[in-house]
Amino acid sequence: MVLDKISDLLAEKKDWQEMQNRAKKLPKDFYQAYRSIQKYMFKMGATDWHIFNDIIELFELAVVDGRSPAEVLGDDVATFADKLLSDNKEDWRNKYRQALNDYFAQK
Helix, strand or coil, rough: HHHHHHHHHHHHHHHHHHHHHHHHHHCCCHHHHHHHHHHHHHHHHCCCCCHHHHHHHHHHHHHHCCCHHHHHHHCCHHHHHHHHHHHHHHHHHHHHHHHHHHHHCCC
16 A cells, blocks of 8 residues: 555656656747746646646647747736636546545445
C-alpha cells in the first residue's frame, strides 16, 4: 500500500516534469503565456495540474496553425483561464460527488 502510494507520487512527478519540458519547447511567446496562465491558475486555486496539458496542446496546435497567443487567448486572458478553471472544478466536483454517493451506496 505504501509502496503503491510512493510509486504513484513518483509517476506524477515524472508526468509533471515531462509536461514542463513540453511547455519549454513552445515558442517563447507561447511559453511566456503558458507560465503566466499557470501562475494565475495556481493562485486562483487550480487543484488538478493536468489541466495544463490541455493548454500546452492548445498552444502546440496554434503554433502549427501559425496563430499567435493573442489569437488563441483573446483580449481577456483571465477570463480564458477562469473558464478553464471553472470547467475543471465542475469535473472534479462531479467526481467527488459520485465517489461520496458510491461510498454510501455500499453501506
